Amino acid sequence: MSDATKNEGRVGDGTRAVRAGLPEPAKNEPTLPGPVFAAHFHLPGEVSGPYAYGRDDNPTWTLLERAVSELEAPGREDTETLVFASGMAAISAVLFSQLRAGDAVVLPSDGYQVLPLVGAQLEAYGVEVRTAPTGGDAQLEVLDGARLLWIESPSNPGLDVCDIRRLAEAAHARGALVAVDNTLATPLGQRPLELGADFSVASGTKQLTGHGDVLLGYVTGRDAEAMAAVRRWRKIVGAISGPMEAWLAHRSIATLQLRVDRQNATALAVAEALRRRPEVSGLRYPGLSDDPSHKIAAQQMRRYGSVVSFTLPTRTRAERFLAALRLVEDATSFGGVRSTAERRRRWGGDAVPEGFIRMSVGAEDPEDLVADVLRALDESAE
DSSP: OOOGOOOGGOOOOOOOHHTTTTTOOOOOOOOOOOOOOBBBBOOOOOOOSOOOOOTTOOOOHHHHHHHHHHHHHHOOOOOOEEEEEEHHHHHHHHHHHHTTTTTEEEEEEEETTTHHHHHHHHTTTTEEEEEEEEEEGGGGOOTOOOOOEESSSSSTTTTOOOOHHHHHHHHHTTEEEEEEEOOTTOTOOOTTTTTTTTTTEEEEETTTOOOOOOOOEEESSOOHHHHHOOOOOOOOOOOOHHHHHHHHHHHHHHHHHHHHHHHHHHHHHHHHHTOTTTTTTEEEEESSTTTTTTTHHHHHHHSSOOOOEEESHHHHHHHHHHHSSSSSSSSSOOOOOOEEEEEEGGGGGGGOOEEEEEEEEOOOOHHHHHHHHHHHHHHTOO
16 A cells, blocks of 8 residues: 555545555656566466466556555555456456355346346356345345345446445344445445445446546455455456556546546536426436435445436437437446446346436536537427
């Protein structure tokens, strides 16, 4: 951990993000060393030291992993982060390393649309899969006897929120591990480990890196034995990040606080503008004071994210709206500096209306983006 981030009480999120994971300064050396491209390392004699083969570890991963740990659990030395090739690689590593035939797992029924595919594979391996929605802490009702509780809060794409601390305490009382998908919130939005989770998992593809040009995932955990199993799974499967991707991610983290604060503020402005439109229904953004999840979100989140969801009356109206937007790209990711939106039902995996829109607010000027959204709503009505 770098000197500037060792004392949690003395630095803010911006300082921490800028300094996270940097090595100690060395004369004539770069502040952030370039990516290390190596499949193997010099290894004479007996095996010793951290780097032997490129599938096991890499100096560029090490710096990024330290950076993420400093964001997810500031001031703590008992956490470990492992980076992966994608968010799904990280999710799979936790689930498949911690569960065995005969175990039960609780998944959100309204989470990321690939989770049902993972659930089907777990069932094929003899794991009992239970599901319940995120809202109302409904997963509590199916916890008994489970080995692992998987929480996605805020949920994607519906933006429901659950009480992570309450669920974690209940799960631990029943002997279950707890993993939280922290992708939508980022470590600057909430810190699942501080709320009681055993694992914080995220797709670094989204707002953590924020430029739509890196596929990456990570797992941060506080239990050495559990994390050793996750590391072993990464070694077996080989779902490793490339050094260039890891370096780009670390470089991007330096601007995380700037991007998150701008995008969160603009997302709130967009949500408030949408709230005044009669054709918009089902508007969700945890930062809105009247959002169903706001009370719980305000207790555990420090920032509410860059994603706004809402529904237009029909599929045709939604498609006309998306086509009329000029500053928002029709794309399936979120968290980037360029705003994106899509009609989620086109994928077929989410239980949402045909006119449901997931919008990811970028770093454009707020007044420009709000004006573009309102103009597109007007034009799509014709």
